[in-house]
Structures are given as C-alpha cells and as structure tokens.
Amino acid sequence: EVQLVQSGAEVRKPGESLRISCKGSGFAFTGYWITWVRQMPGKGLEWMGKIDPSDSYTQHSPSIRGHFTISVDKSNSTAYLQWSSLKASDTAVYYCARQSGETGMALDYWGQGTVVTVSS
Amino acid sequence: QSALTQPASLSGSPGQSITISCSGMNNDDDAYNYVSWYQQYPGEVPKLLIFDVNHRPAAVSSRFVGSKSGNTASLTISGLQAEDEADYYCSSYIGSKRPPFVFGTGTKVTVL
Numbered sequence: 225e226v227q228l229v230q231s232g233a234e235v236r237k238p239g240e241s242l243r244i245s246c247k248g249s250g251f252a253f254t255g256y257w258i259t260w261v262r263q264m265p266g267k268g269l270e271w272m273g274k275i276d277p278s279d280s281y282t283q284h285s286p287s288i289r290g291h292f293t294i295s296v297d298k299s300n301s302t303a304y305l306q307w308s309s310l311k312a313s314d315t316a317v318y319y320c321a322r323q324s325g326e327t328g329m330a331l332d333y334w335g336q337g338t339v340v341t342v343s344s
Numbered sequence: 345q346s347a348l349t350q351p352a353s354l355s356g357s358p359g360q361s362i363t364i365s366c367s368g369m370n371n372d373d374d375a376y377n378y379v380s381w382y383q384q385y386p387g388e389v390p391k392l393l394i395f396d397v398n399h400r401p402a403a404v405s406s407r408f409v410g411s412k413s414g415n416t417a418s419l420t421i422s423g424l425q426a427e428d429e430a431d432y433y434c435s436s437y438i439g440s441k442r443p444p445f446v447f448g449t450g451t452k453v454t455v456l
Contacts, residue, residue, distance in 0.1 A: 259445065261390075268450035269382070269390065269433050271443060285443050319389065323445075328396025329437040330380035334389045 226250040228258075228320050228335035235341045236310050243306035244338045246320030253301035254278040257323040259331055260294060260305050264316045274323060275303055310342045345370060345441045348434055348448035355454040356424045366417040366434030366448045370441065378437040379417045381410055385430045393432075394419060421453070429455045 231245040246258060259274040273284035277298045284294070291311075295304045303320055318338045321331035348368045356362040370377050381394040392401055394410035397417065407428075409420045417436075421428055434448035 261447075268431075269384075269435075269447045271435075271445040271447055274445070283442075283444060287443075321390075323437075327392065327401065328380065328399065329378040329439075329445075330392050330395035330435075331382070331390075332392050332395070332401070334391075337389055 230335040230338045233339040246303045248301045258303040261319040345446040350448040350451045353452045361422040364419045369415045371415040
C-alpha cells in the first residue's frame with residue numbers, strides 16, 4: 225500500500241527554525257517526485273515545489289521561493305521541508321504528495337498534512 | 345504559468361449536473377498541458393479525481409468527467425449527490441514552464 229506519512233503538528237515562534245518530514249512507503253521512492261503543497265487557513269492549495277529523490281533536483285515556486293528548503297534522504301525514503309526563520313505568515317497546513325508520470329504528472333497520493341502554527 | 349481561475353462557488357440540487365470551469369490554461373502547441381482535478385472536504389486531505397484532462401483513477405465515480413477546450417478545462421459532476429459537497433481544485437503541469445505546476449483558485453460546491 226502506497227503511503228506518505230508526515231510528521232506531527234508543530235508550534236513555533238517567529239524567527240525559529242523548523243523541519244517537517246514526509247516518509248514514503250509501499251512504492252519505489254526514487255521513481256517519483258515528491259511535491260509540497262501549502263494551504264493557509266481558509267485558503268486554497270498552493271504548489272510550493274518538488275524534489276526528485278533520485279538526484280535531489282528541486283524546483284520551487286517563484287512566488288514563495290527562497291524562504292524554505294526542500295531536501296530528501298533517499299536512503300530513508302523521506303522528504304523534508306524546512307525553514308531557517310519562520311514568519312507568522314507560514315502558519316498553514318503543509319501536505320506532501322507523490323507526483324506520478326503514471327497518472328499524467330498528477331498528485332496521486334497525499335500525506336495526512338502537517339499543521340504548522342507560528343505565533344509569538 | 346499564471347494562477348488558474350475558477351468560480352468561487354457553485355450550487356446545484358441533487359440529481360442535477362454542474363460544471364466547474366478552470367481558465368488560464370496554457371494553449372501553446374509546443375507544450376503538453378497535464379490537467380488534473382482534486383476534491384477536498386473541509387479539514388481533510390485532497391483527493392485526486394481526474395488526471396491527464398479526462399482520466400479517472402479506478403476508485404473515482406464515473407459521475408466525474410474532465411474535459412479541456414482551448415485555455416479552459418472543465419469538471420462536470422453529473423447526478424449531484426450530497427456527498428459531492430466539497431472544494432474542487434484544478435491544476436496544470438507543464439514541465440517546460442516556470443513554475444511547472446499551478447493550482448486553480450478553488451470552487452466550493454454546495455448541494456442544495
């Protein structure tokens with residue numbers, strides 16, 4: 225069974241750092257891209273970026289680029305999303321999803337989401 | 345790619361059909377546009393409904409039909425049911441574009 229299991233909810237203060245994770249199982253992790261999607265409270269889905277676990281090649285959204293880093297540890301089938309200095313506006317639910325060529329580059333499996341709250 | 349535009353809300357009665365539009369799709373001949381649609385219930389994880397314009401994953405009802413004409417993609421829900429009340433998002437992937445992936449603004453479907 226394909227699964228993406230994300231790390232638990234986090235509460236941080238502005239300026240603090242954070243790394244959340246997304247562990248894949250039930251599929252060949254290096255054969256698919258992992259995408260990160262942001263959903264701010266009451267808002268829609270936003271594509272943040274993706275990583276190819278086979279070579280760690282990443283692409284980021286130009287509108288929110290530079291504020292976060294996407295990385296991967298393919299030996300542990302885990303992708304990461306991290307911030308070095310959080311802002312209150314980073315408060316959101318973050319989803320990882322598998323992007324598959326088998327389904328027309330769609331996001332066919334999703335993690336359960338990680339709620340990140342940034343508040344002083 | 346630019347953000348894709350969807351109607352903020354649509355409603356229909358049980359048994360009716362509704363069509364959600366998604367405009368702003370790339371219409372160039374030099375790049376294939378992979379269109380997909382997602383359904384999201386409040387507080388839940390998005391679910392893939394349609395991929396590659398008009399293909400359904402095995403577990404998705406045939407009441408959901410995707411199409412594309414020019415720079416507009418559409419999702420038609422036929423035989424509307426109470427369980428269809430949710431948010432729906434279109435998306436577009438074009439590998440040669442920056443960004444390569446973009447979501448639509450989302451549509452809230454209400455079943456009257």
